[in-house]
Amino acid sequence: MKVYSSSTQKRYFLISMLAPSLILLAFFSLYPFVANVKNSLMHYNLTEPFNYYFVGANNYLRLLGDKLFWQAFLRTLYFVVGAVSLEFLLGLGVAYLLKDDFRGRNIFRVIYILPMGATPIAIAFVWKIMLNPSLGIINYVLSLVGIHGLDWVGNPTSVIPSLILVDAWVWTPFMMLILLAGFLTLAKEPFEAAEIEGASAFQSFFYIALPLLKPLILVALLFRIIDAFRTFDIIFVITGGGPGRYSETLNIMTYLQGFKFLHISYASTLAVLMLIILIVICTFISQLQGIRET
Amino acid sequence: MYERSCKTWKHLIRWVLLLVFLVWTVFPIFWMLSMSLKEKTDILAIPPKWFFLPVLRNYLEVFQRGEFLRGFFNSAVIGVFATALSLIVGVPAAYALSRFKFRGRNNLQFWVLTTRMMPPVVVLIPYFLFFRSIGLLDTKLAVIMMHTIIGLPLVIWVMRGFFLEIPGALEEAALVDGCTYWGAFIRVILPTSLTGIVAVGILSFIFSWNEFLSALVLTGYRAKTAPVAVYNFISFQNIAWGPLTAAGIIILIPVIVFVILVHRSLVRGLTFGAVKG
Amino acid sequence: MNNRRGHRLVLLACAVVLTTGLMIPSLYAESYLGANIDWEQFSGQHVRMMMNKHWFTDGLQPQVAEFEKNTGVKVVFDIYPEEAFWTKLKVELAGGLPTVDGFMVGSLDMGSYTAAGWLESLNKFFENPKLIDKGWYDFEDLYPSAIRGGTNQGQLLVIPIGTEAELMCYRRDLFAENGITIPRTYEELYEAALKLKTDQVAGYVSRGLRGLSIVWEWTGYLLSHGGRYFDASGMPAFNSPPGVQASDMYGKMLRDTGPAGVISYGWPEVLAGLQQGKVAIGIEASGALPALEAEESTIAGKVGYAQIPAAPGQKVTPNYWFWNLGMNPRSQRKDATFLFLMWATSKPILLRIARGSGVSAARLSVWEDPLFYKAQNKEWIDASVESFSLVEAELVPYLNPKYPEIADVISVELQNIVLGAPVKKSLDEAAKQITEMMSR
Known part of the structure; x- marks a missing residue:
């Protein structure tokens, strides 16, 4: 990117643009962060108010040695990778279909955003009842065409894929919206030039559009990964982490430790570990694609 | 001849795909709508009643609860202000991060991202104590601040992506013409990136409109938001499916209106994109 | 049973005499104003109650205006359904602040709340004649198993409302x-x-x-x-x-x-x-x-x-499961809070709520009330009452x-x-x- 000549004016400009955001974020995020790190180093269970003492890395060691933690971690990865890749593919496809001028595109653009606008609480309950094998509409419709539906979220093997589908239903619009806006902002010339040179639509999509969209694609992926990692409403309402622990993700585990069992130190430790995992994943992705170098 | 039939085919495929995706997208919402219009005994009936006389009773029940209307109003105020605030603060920061090289820039923007990574459940107690200590519990302002914080990383990162798409030559020309940095930013960059601003504005608004946990913890009776009020249709002994789904539909309407309203500028953004070359 | 009813008739008569001049709709035959305490002693204070979205709350809410009018105490009712209720309540209690004065407690949380020090012992309030008219309140009428479930080391920590x-x-x-x-x-x-x-x-x-x-x-x-x-x-x-x-x-x-x-x-x-x-x-x-x-x-x-x-x-x-009312030990308005808890669990109020909505209130007399009996499924009532007697609170x-x-x-x-x-x-x-x- 082009760099402006250095000057005091530029410095003031830079500071005036950056400062409000950074001050706000620092002000609001440092305190909970410090509180969490501190709690993760203590023995802190709300049911033992007189038993509050420093334990160093004990909570971390205990969690890292706990197979339940690693199972939840792998399960979370499964959910995140499944949900985000599905959302990305669908979102990219739909954004591509909607980027051109054709009659009716505006209606589609509005309707496709709706799932994201539907309040998660209400929609999670509606999905739960729809997925119910005996009270739900999905298996009923399937039975009309002669398919015996699954016990979607009651079965250890199908519970995560089912939750991925629900998550994809809600969040594909997020991908679509960002990528569609990206498509619409792209300059036209490279495509026109390519068409003149006889490139197929396929070629211009992969060799021109995707590289230009890369920064936005990465942003959309990063945010979906972060948010999918912390998915709560959908999983908690539909399965509560069950059957067994087959849908207990790290975030559900954190909630249970903190709010059901009142183990503040374990919940904080889990939170810090999740933070570290996310930092590693996001650093990896952004390094891989050179986004931090742009 | 060949070209035309190819175009028709492309058109046909596009429509088929769009319609398939439409069914997938709309069905749960349609189902929620149909639940909200049924009599209590029919709501969960399987085989379902596809044809029925719609009743508005559930909607009346929702509106009779003053709490829901107030929550609706609170959410609208919070959504608009939080979105505006995060755009006003976030867009310039995104611009600075995309256009200027300075030491620690990469780390800084990565740190912005990490503020979104904490699981919400563990920050509830610290935030509760914090807002209590500054006397803002149960005020719309507290929720506006929270939602701004939640929305900021998204605004900054998405807008940064958009600014990277815009050729730097644009504002250079403006600077040569005698604009100040701020002038170039406001007169040249903002109009060009309007599509992105609209998209990210929609996202921020929707995030704020639907956010549940921090709204639950930071508000009480006065500043309760719509999603928290919706939850109140789930009660002991039964889930009030009718009113719950009715509230779910009502709560969608502002999102539809908001998207349609700002969608115009999304289209306008398109023409800007075409002109700017 | 007959004996009890007769007993209550006497009480009723007393109540009517004591509240001469006060006309009460016949459905709500008993007035809580009959209690021999000063209802207005905390006038001007306000109490914040955190409630679960529950039949008891639904039934109590319309009555609160009357309590406010008669006592001058303003009651803020914050109502949330189960999961949201637990999350919010725990945040506020864990914050260690007097933001909430009283709240509902389910059986599940009795142990953890007690250990966390989130439940004020109610013994001293029940012994304070300024706050409670024991004869009128009839503590023995509360379900004994529920009282056992709410007592820890001799301290009564909650008052049962539902069983x-x-x-x-x-x-x-x-x-x-x-x-x-x-x-x-x-x-x-x-x-x-x-x-x-x-x-x-x-x-x-x-x-x-x-x-x-x-x-x-x-x-x-x-x-x-x-x-x-x-x-x-x-x-x-x-x-x-x-x-x-x-x-x-x-x-x-x-x-x-x-x-x-x-x-x-x-x-x-x-x-x-x-x-x-x-x-x-x-x-x-x-x-x-x-x-x-x-x-x-x-x-x-x-x-x-x-x-x-x-x-x-x-x-x-x-x-079994009991819903109870408890008090935040950090509340700064404990007496007024107790007055509200006591009023809300009193015979006339629980009876009103039960008659209005057919719910399982934690008072023996409710289950013997003829109007309640008439309005509900008899088999359900009889089976419920029998099941309560089979409960062995200590085993859970x-x-x-x-x-x-x-x-x-x-x-x-x-x-x-x-x-x-x-x-x-x-x-x-x-x-x-x-x-x-x-x-x-």
Whole structure:
């Protein structure tokens, strides 16, 4: 990117643009962060108010040695990778279909955003009842065409894929919206030039559009990964982490430790570990694609 | 001849795909709508009643609860202000991060991202104590601040992506013409990136409109938001499916209106994109 | 019973005399103003109550204006449904601030709240004649088992408002068609459910959802098989032979005779399944069952109510649940808060709420009230009252501060059992984890 000549004016400009955001974020995020790190180093269970003492890395060691933690971690990865890749593919496809001028595109653009606008609480309950094998509409419709539906979220093997589908239903619009806006902002010339040179639509999509969209694609992926990692409403309402622990993700585990069992130190430790995992994943992705170098 | 039939085919495929995706997208919402219009005994009936006389009773029940209307109003105020605030603060920061090289820039923007990574459940107690200590519990302002914080990383990162798409030559020309940095930013960059601003504005608004946990913890009776009020249709002994789904539909309407309203500028953004070359 | 009613007539007369000049609608024959205390002593204060969205709250809310008018105390009612309620309440209590004065407490949280120091002892308030007219309040009328459940080391920590126990409900029409009698043992229950099961109608339903849901109803199976959570030395005992039998049976019932997807059924789905006529027999909390006679139920009038079964030679011991009111020890308006708690749990108010909505209030007199009796399903009332008497409060470790975690660990293994995992091995795994947890 082009760099402006250095000057005091530029410095003031830079500071005036950056400062409000950074001050706000620092002000609001440092305190909970410090509180969490501190709690993760203590023995802190709300049911033992007189038993509050420093334990160093004990909570971390205990969690890292706990197979339940690693199972939840792998399960979370499964959910995140499944949900985000599905959302990305669908979102990219739909954004591509909607980027051109054709009659009716505006209606589609509005309707496709709706799932994201539907309040998660209400929609999670509606999905739960729809997925119910005996009270739900999905298996009923399937039975009309002669398919015996699954016990979607009651079965250890199908519970995560089912939750991925629900998550994809809600969040594909997020991908679509960002990528569609990206498509619409792209300059036209490279495509026109390519068409003149006889490139197929396929070629211009992969060799021109995707590289230009890369920064936005990465942003959309990063945010979906972060948010999918912390998915709560959908999983908690539909399965509560069950059957067994087959849908207990790290975030559900954190909630249970903190709010059901009142183990503040374990919940904080889990939170810090999740933070570290996310930092590693996001650093990896952004390094891989050179986004931090742009 | 060949070209035309190819175009028709492309058109046909596009429509088929769009319609398939439409069914997938709309069905749960349609189902929620149909639940909200049924009599209590029919709501969960399987085989379902596809044809029925719609009743508005559930909607009346929702509106009779003053709490829901107030929550609706609170959410609208919070959504608009939080979105505006995060755009006003976030867009310039995104611009600075995309256009200027300075030491620690990469780390800084990565740190912005990490503020979104904490699981919400563990920050509830610290935030509760914090807002209590500054006397803002149960005020719309507290929720506006929270939602701004939640929305900021998204605004900054998405807008940064958009600014990277815009050729730097644009504002250079403006600077040569005698604009100040701020002038170039406001007169040249903002109009060009309007599509992105609209998209990210929609996202921020929707995030704020639907956010549940921090709204639950930071508000009480006065500043309760719509999603928290919706939850109140789930009660002991039964889930009030009718009113719950009715509230779910009502709560969608502002999102539809908001998207349609700002969608115009999304289209306008398109023409800007075409002109700017 | 007659004696009690007569007693109450006298009380009523006293009340009327004491409140001369005050006309009360005949439905609300008893006035709380008859109590010999100064209702207006805290005029001008305000009390913030955090309430679960619950029949008690729904019934109490319209009465609050009257309390405010008569006492000058302003009551802020903050109402949230279960999960949201627990989250919000715990944040505020853990914050250690006087933001909330009083709140609802369910049985599940009694132990952990007590240990966390979130429940003010109420003894001294009950001894203060300025705050309570004991004769009028009639403490003995509160359900004794509920009082036991709310007492820890001689300190009364909460006042009960609602009492519920496990109850079996069944479709009388289907029983008659198939010539089935009310099952008294679990084997009979299993056979009846299998026999009633068709493609459209499942034989039996109770909760299968992870967490307290599945454990709550399994507890009745456990206790009625003679099993226990812990042995005398405090070690897990639910994996002993009666526990294995009970768990095996619970798994079999859900797996073989339950509706598809029962593993994600919480009470809303259980009730919905019953209401839609999709299940023949169910076990649920007594307080939730009036939903089967409600407007949205397709089986109203066709339902019979009975006690849960017991294994041969064992006593029927249903699990229970009390909703209570408690006080934040950090409240700065404790006296006014107590005045409200006392008023809200008093006989006239609980009676009004119960008559208005047909709910399971925690006062003996409510269940003997003729108007209440007339308005509700008689079989349900009789079965409920009997089930309360069968409750053995001490056998469910609600007072253990770790009970929420204990229940969660057990629920995970129970779900595995429903899915077909070996019973003994699964229970042993849960027992191992719980032993480990308790040694931490």
